[in-house]
Amino acid sequence: xxxxxxxxxxxxxxxxxxxxxxxxxxxxxxxxxxxxxxxxxxxxxxxxxxxxxxxxxxxxxxxxxxxxxxxxxxxxxxxxxxxxxxxxxxxxxxxxxxxxxxxxxxxxxxxxxxxxxxxxxxxxxxxxxxxxxxxxxxxxxxxxxxxxxxxxxxxxxxxxxxxxxxxxxxxxxxxxxxxxxxxxxxxxxxxxxx
Ligand SMILES: *[C@@H]1O[C@H](CO)[C@@H](O)[C@H](O)[C@H]1NC(C)=O
Numbered sequence: 001x002x003x004x005x006x007x008x009x010x011x012x013x014x015x016x017x018x019x020x021x022x023x024x025x026x027x028x029x030x031x032x033x034x035x036x037x038x039x040x041x042x043x044x045x046x047x048x049x050x051x052x053x054x055x056x057x058x059x060x061x062x063x064x065x066x067x068x069x070x071x072x073x074x075x076x077x078x079x080x081x082x083x084x085x086x087x088x089x090x091x092x093x094x095x096x097x098x099x100x101x102x103x104x105x106x107x108x109x110x111x112x113x114x115x116x117x118x119x120x121x122x123x124x125x126x127x128x129x130x131x132x133x134x135x136x137x138x139x140x141x142x143x144x145x146x147x148x149x150x151x152x153x154x155x156x157x158x159x160x161x162x163x164x165x166x167x168x169x170x171x172x173x174x175x176x177x178x179x180x181x182x183x184x185x186x187x188x189x190x191x192x193x194x
Contacts, residue, residue, distance in 0.1 A: 042184040043160070044128065048087040050101050050164075053173040058083035061104075067112040072169045073140045074112030081105045087121070091167050091175055099123045101178075103137060113140050121178075123155070129132075130155040132182070134162055141166055148182065157188035 052058045064076025075081065087099030103119030117138045122131045130153020136146030143165040152156040160182040170176040 007107050011081075015098065042189075045180065045188045046125075047177055048089065048099050049091045049093075049095075049167065049175045050085050050087050050178050051093045051117050052083055052085045052176075056172075057085045064107050064112075067107075067110050072171075072174055075107045075115075076112060077107050079107040079115075081115070087178065091177070093173060093175070098125060100140045108137070114138065115140070117146065128154040132162075132180075134160055138164060141169065156191055157184070157185055158182050159185065 010104075057169050059082055060075070060079055061068065061082050062078070064079035064082035067077045068074040070079075082104045083101065085101045086093070086097045087094040087101055088097050100122045102122070103117060105115040105117040108114055108116045108160065115138050116136070118135045120131050120133050123129065130151055131148050132151040132155045134146045135149055136144070138144050138146070143163055145161050145163050148158060148160045148162060150156075160180070162181070163179040165177045165179075166174070167177050
């Protein structure tokens with residue numbers, strides 16, 4: 001009886017400790033450039049702007065089969081799209097580029113507005129170089145969250161999410177604001193030292 005109580009309590013204690021760590025990280029997230037302590041999760045929050053120009057940085061590779069035609073906001077169901085888009089520090093496409101988003105998306109809703117996207121985002125920030133990989137559902141005219149599934153370089157083991165919101169959907173180049181919310185688990189520090 002006692003031993004079954006212990007095996008029950010240990011996961012509970014661990015999840016309480018986990019919650020405390022998350023709480024302390026959210027209180028200290030403005031210290032994100034500081035070297036973190038063992039009990040704090042390092043995090044980084046910033047925004048970039050992704051610019052996609054049809055037939056220049058983004059192309060339809062396979063035509064879709066049903067639903068609305070191709071426009072700035074819709075593509076037929078099943079459309080396979082590939083892109084290599086610059087990411088800049090302001091919404092102005094000629095502002096400094098510090099990232100590249102390479103990926104593909106497949107139109108996944110019959111109204112032509114949603115797709116499943118996978119992308120590798122290479123970042124050259126002042127203190128962080130490397131890439132993050134994201135996967136998730138994108139809505140062409142609404143904000144959408146995409147889980148971060150991992151990273152390389154200074155972003156190795158990174159978790160979190162990015163939020164994509166349309167800024168300018170008119171003309172040949174469409175612009176999306178991409179907000180990054182990145183969290184390093186404690187073991188990422190050990191990995192980067194080795
Ligand atoms: C992009 O290229 C495709 C294939 O050549 C063409 O059908 C389409 O009209 C082009 N789109 C624009 C906006 O130029």
